[in-house]
Amino acid sequence: MSEVQRATIQDVALLSGLSICTVSRALRGLPNVSEAAQAKVAGAAAKLGYVASAAASRLAGGSTRSVAIITPTATTWFFAHAVEAAEQVFADSGLDTMLISLRNDPAVHSRIFADLSGLAQKVDGVLLLNVELTEGQIHALDASSLAVASVGMHDVPWDNVGIDNVQAARTATEHLLDLGHWDLAILCDREKGARSVLTATDRLRGFTEALAGHDLTVDADLVVGAPSTIDGGRRAMSELIENRRVPTAVFAGCDETAFGAMAALREHGLSAPRNISIVGLDEHPMSHFLGLSTVQQPVADQGAFGANLLVERLHNPETAPEPASHLLPTSLMVRDSSRRRR
Amino acid sequence: MSEVQRATIQDVALLSGLSICTVSRALRGLPNVSEAAQAKVAGAAAKLGYVASAAASRLAGGSTRSVAIITPTATTWFFAHAVEAAEQVFADSGLDTMLISLRNDPAVHSRIFADLSGLAQKVDGVLLLNVELTEGQIHALDASSLAVASVGMHDVPWDNVGIDNVQAARTATEHLLDLGHWDLAILCDREKGARSVLTATDRLRGFTEALAGHDLTVDADLVVGAPSTIDGGRRAMSELIENRRVPTAVFAGCDETAFGAMAALREHGLSAPRNISIVGLDEHPMSHFLGLSTVQQPVADQGAFGANLLVERLHNPETAPEPASHLLPTSLMVRDSSRRRR
DNA sequence: CTGAAAGCGCTTACAG
DNA sequence: CTGAAAGCGCTTACAG
Numbered sequence: 201m202s203e204v205q206r207a208t209i210q211d212v213a214l215l216s217g218l219s220i221c222t223v224s225r226a227l228r229g230l231p232n233v234s235e236a237a238q239a240k241v242a243g244a245a246a247k248l249g250y251v252a253s254a255a256a257s258r259l260a261g262g263s264t265r266s267v268a269i270i271t272p273t274a275t276t277w278f279f280a281h282a283v284e285a286a287e288q289v290f291a292d293s294g295l296d297t298m299l300i301s302l303r304n305d306p307a308v309h310s311r312i313f314a315d316l317s318g319l320a321q322k323v324d325g326v327l328l329l330n331v332e333l334t335e336g337q338i339h340a341l342d343a344s345s346l347a348v349a350s351v352g353m354h355d356v357p358w359d360n361v362g363i364d365n366v367q368a369a370r371t372a373t374e375h376l377l378d379l380g381h382w383d384l385a386i387l388c389d390r391e392k393g394a395r396s397v398l399t400a401t402d403r404l405r406g407f408t409e410a411l412a413g414h415d416l417t418v419d420a421d422l423v424v425g426a427p428s429t430i431d432g433g434r435r436a437m438s439e440l441i442e443n444r445r446v447p448t449a450v451f452a453g454c455d456e457t458a459f460g461a462m463a464a465l466r467e468h469g470l471s472a473p474r475n476i477s478i479v480g481l482d483e484h485p486m487s488h489f490l491g492l493s494t495v496q497q498p499v500a501d502q503g504a505f506g507a508n509l510l511v512e513r514l515h516n517p518e519t520a521p522e523p524a525s526h527l528l529p530t531s532l533m534v535r536d537s538s539r540r541r542r
Numbered sequence: 543m544s545e546v547q548r549a550t551i552q553d554v555a556l557l558s559g560l561s562i563c564t565v566s567r568a569l570r571g572l573p574n575v576s577e578a579a580q581a582k583v584a585g586a587a588a589k590l591g592y593v594a595s596a597a598a599s600r601l602a603g604g605s606t607r608s609v610a611i612i613t614p615t616a617t618t619w620f621f622a623h624a625v626e627a628a629e630q631v632f633a634d635s636g637l638d639t640m641l642i643s644l645r646n647d648p649a650v651h652s653r654i655f656a657d658l659s660g661l662a663q664k665v666d667g668v669l670l671l672n673v674e675l676t677e678g679q680i681h682a683l684d685a686s687s688l689a690v691a692s693v694g695m696h697d698v699p700w701d702n703v704g705i706d707n708v709q710a711a712r713t714a715t716e717h718l719l720d721l722g723h724w725d726l727a728i729l730c731d732r733e734k735g736a737r738s739v740l741t742a743t744d745r746l747r748g749f750t751e752a753l754a755g756h757d758l759t760v761d762a763d764l765v766v767g768a769p770s771t772i773d774g775g776r777r778a779m780s781e782l783i784e785n786r787r788v789p790t791a792v793f794a795g796c797d798e799t800a801f802g803a804m805a806a807l808r809e810h811g812l813s814a815p816r817n818i819s820i821v822g823l824d825e826h827p828m829s830h831f832l833g834l835s836t837v838q839q840p841v842a843d844q845g846a847f848g849a850n851l852l853v854e855r856l857h858n859p860e861t862a863p864e865p866a867s868h869l870l871p872t873s874l875m876v877r878d879s880s881r882r883r884r
Numbered sequence: 885c886t887g888a889a890a891g892c893g894c895t896t897a898c899a900g
Numbered sequence: 901c902t903g904a905a906a907g908c909g910c911t912t913a914c915a916g
Contacts, residue, residue, distance in 0.1 A: 206659055208893060219903045224895060232901055254664055255606075256893030258597035259908045266640075266664075273626065280622040284615065287643050291650070296664060298608075299641040301629050308633070317548055322596055322638060430827055463831040485772055486828060489805035550909060561887045566911060574885055598909030601892045 207248035216244035227252065228262075254296075263324045266296035267347075267510060270312065271329040274301045276428070277456065277484050282329055282351060282503030289507035295514075298323055302331070313337045316344045325510050328353060329503075332394035347517070349510035351502050354398045359509040361526040363497045365399055368530045369406025370413075372451050372479045372495045375532055377414050380541035381449035381477060384411065385422035387436040387461055388453030400428075403453050403481065422447055426457050433460025434467075441468050448476060448541055455482035458492055462537070477538040491536035498528050549590035558586035569594065570604075596638075605666050608638035609689075609852060612654065613671040616643045618770070619798065619826050624671055624693060624845030631849035637856075640665055644673070655679045658686045667852050670695060671845075674736035689859070691852035693844050696740045701851040703868040705839045707741055710872045711748025712755075714793050714821045714837045717874055719756050722883035723791035723819060726753065727764035729778040729803055730795030742770075745795050745823065764789055768799050775802025776809075783810050790818060790883055797824035800834055804879070819880040833878035840870050
């Protein structure tokens, strides 16, 4: 069965009694095809189970019927779920998806973006997940023949979806302020400078704004850099406890950082919320079980939304509206790790 | 720069002063090419930064220079890491990787395996990660033109890599027995019957064998089915506590199941190891932080190993040895969740 | 060892 | 609205 010869456009032409070029046009929904012809072709194609050869179509100048997902890594909670949700949308749209993980490796990153024409030869479009890009790379992508959409990026000339990180961080911080805390630390990652991704920067800003709203200023000693991982959080919290000052509450830039912080607390004979109130940002599945208060952000939804944005562009290359940036809502989840200051 | 016209085989032929067919042969390392020609072609190709068009190459009957990873899901810890490790091997070998997530959806599963000739048109080979296959599907794959390799599968006619699940489960169980426990429960997933994946079945077997080694038999009441997720573990442990009997020790088929079990314990005012000793299997990054005793299994290594197996087959289609099954080692990690029976 | 020719299955102008 | 022709960039026999 898998060895049966595949039907070609020739077969469809023969069966429908039309030329292959009319078949080609009909199948792609191009104008200048009579309804009668359209119907005959559709019938013949269906009967033969015809699917155009991706290779031939691509070589002749048509589409590849495939897209690439470019992600900083495929292993963390956020990216794994975003990738799977996007892949589902692409598969349901009849598109194959090529996975490109940058693996947080600058060499891989530059290799990919230095050969956009190579990429454009293999896929029709790309979905970027929080990819840090230089101005030059943004322009090159925009000028390429590739359709582009992204998740979690800033100020880019294509469709984007994300959350309002400033707002989310402010919500988390205000939750702590509302509980009577005024001595707050933040454990958060830091961007290296590419202005296309400002996730961590925005979270720090939301924290700062929330404090300012209560006439408080940020204590530089209580701002500690932390990679968005469990181990990053553990180290950051240890740094706070051992070398700086222990505040009464902590905002962790993401849940995994918060988990690490809770582990560090335990290692020092402390715990949340007894000694420190702590709140994260993500709503990782472990948060529920660890009783972590956090700000939930939709993850599969962002991946699927971004994928749909790309599919739209692919379907209506010309008629599509101006690129826009969409924000999805977040919401506070109060659990045991945060409580009123005594 | 991304708009520069791509070099074609014609350009290489012109620059090297040879015909395109000699160039084609030289580039693919085929026999019957003089050393002089080989050198000229290599030089010209390098100078032009020539890379063969995947579409043209495929259409003419050559390779696609891409492979597919087929995985039950891309979101769980194990599969996310295996996918990324495999993708890295493929990328480093110059292969593009297509990601196909079955999303635990039987409809997607059968759609994919019903159209192997469609798949074979797009990729040269597939890496299967714990994919449940019927006899018919195994034969169809084996008879197809696709190169195949797998991770975590059983009794398949192609190269495979995995761990000895019976042994790993026995190690976990014997750890509990050695601590003086003799009243043991197991929380573990169950295969639906496809003999190509026996992970859960083998873990239950290892548990049973370990007990038998101490002249103990399995209490059917203490064998509870649990999907390999946090929530699955939570429910399974609740079932044990509420409707069955509370043993003194529990072997959870995977770490995520163990996390859920620990959460359920807490919800019932119990905890490990105070009331119950618990041991998992995986060595998930959270295990260290939650103090979970577990049996470590290599995850990125399995993905990379499987990918290399596939790359080997692709490079030496004929000369390669008989398909073999490789087992990677596991090891016990003792932490706080298990202790001597009082 | 090397090259001329045909063909893979499509799409794109260009005629009708 | 429809079709004949050329061509996309390779590889595969087949001659030399």
